[in-house]
Amino acid sequence: MNRAFSRKKDKTWMHTPEALSKHYIPYNAKFLGSTEVEQPKGTEVVRDAVRKLKFARHIKKSEGQKIPKVELQISIYGVKILEPKTKEVQHNCQLHRISFCADDKTDKRIFTFICKDSESNKHLCYVFDSEKCAEEITLTIGQAFDLAYRKFLESGGKDVETRKQIAGLQKRIQDLETENMELKNRVQDLESQLRITQVSTSPAGSVTPKSPSTDIFDMIPFSPISHPSSTPTRNGTRPPPIPSRSTEIKRDLFGAEPFDPFNCGAGDFPPDIQSKLDEMQRQRWRGSKWD
DSSP states (O other), rough: OOOOOOOOOOOOOOOOOHHHHOOOOOOEEEEEEEEEESSSHHHHHHHHHHHHHHHHOOOOOOOOOOOOOOEEEEETTOOOOOOOOOEEEEEEEEEEEEEEEEEEEESSEEEEEEEEEETOOOEEEEEEEEEHHHHHHHHHHHHHHEEEEHHHHTTTHHHHHHHHHHHHHHHHHHHHHHHHHHHHHHHHHHHHHHHHHHHHSSGGGGGGOOOSSSSSTTTOOTTTTTTSSSOBTTTTTOOOOOOOOOOOOOOOTTTTTOOTTTOGGGSOOOOHHHHHHHHHHHHHHHHHHHH
């Protein structure tokens, strides 16, 4: 490993001071991950961290997981690790918290730096894989340190304190934005639940119970097929249908047919009675004719 912090007088840097102080230098790399280390610096410390993360990445690769790609933005304020497509900041390593940076001379693709976490105060070693730019990225971080150190000397240390305050405010703003987004999502969930509750309890949304197939007296309810009755209903029931008149001849309670003198045969009565019946039949016929 080669430490990149030694500021020699004849050092020739790769970028202009304005590029790192007013803007940033972007690089693309693969992020193997980060792991906690016991010391803030040291070649053996980062070497053990690289071995550990390489082994963990080998296990994930055998399971079909790919090494995630990230974008590094290096400036005098620190190193930001972003998602390449969405530009979402995954880690913001402030420069004054970075204590060690090196590239691996045995593996030209690997470079690392150790940064103290602002929340847990633990030292984390970040390991990256860059096929062509590992050494260049390490030198760029070294140049950012050199420029930041010069600004520190020029400002008498005030610039560093200002950057710390700004970094703290930025972190607070980011936390508030995250909290605000969570609250908005919570409010939307509560409004959705309230609308569902109102719909389920409103009369329009209530379900009308179906009428039973029979009433309390086990009577079949009115059907459109049956003929309507003009008789008013009572207790929800209708009177039984009126039976149709039969065309058959009615009989009395003794089983005899009703007497009709005009339908009787001529031989059923004596001659004197039969003659009177014939006369009555002729008179009846004349009366119906003149009517």
